[in-house]
Amino acid sequence: xxxxxxxxxxxxxxxxxxxxxxxxxxxxxxxxxxxxxxxxxxxxxxxxxxxxxxxxxxx
Numbered sequence: 001x002x003x004x005x006x007x008x009x010x011x012x013x014x015x016x017x018x019x020x021x022x023x024x025x026x027x028x029x030x031x032x033x034x035x036x037x038x039x040x041x042x043x044x045x046x047x048x049x050x051x052x053x054x055x056x057x058x059x
Contacts, residue, residue, distance in 0.1 A: 024054055
């Protein structure tokens, strides 16, 4: 599900759905990509890493 708290906390833009329960977004505030799913979230240096983490497990 989309986690509005993460979106607001990191001021995420470019929100994309990766699969049924995972998403990614970019933060202009930190200049990092974030991936999240039902288990948690992660901060990543690239969009591809965020997608990989979002599909598996974030921490």
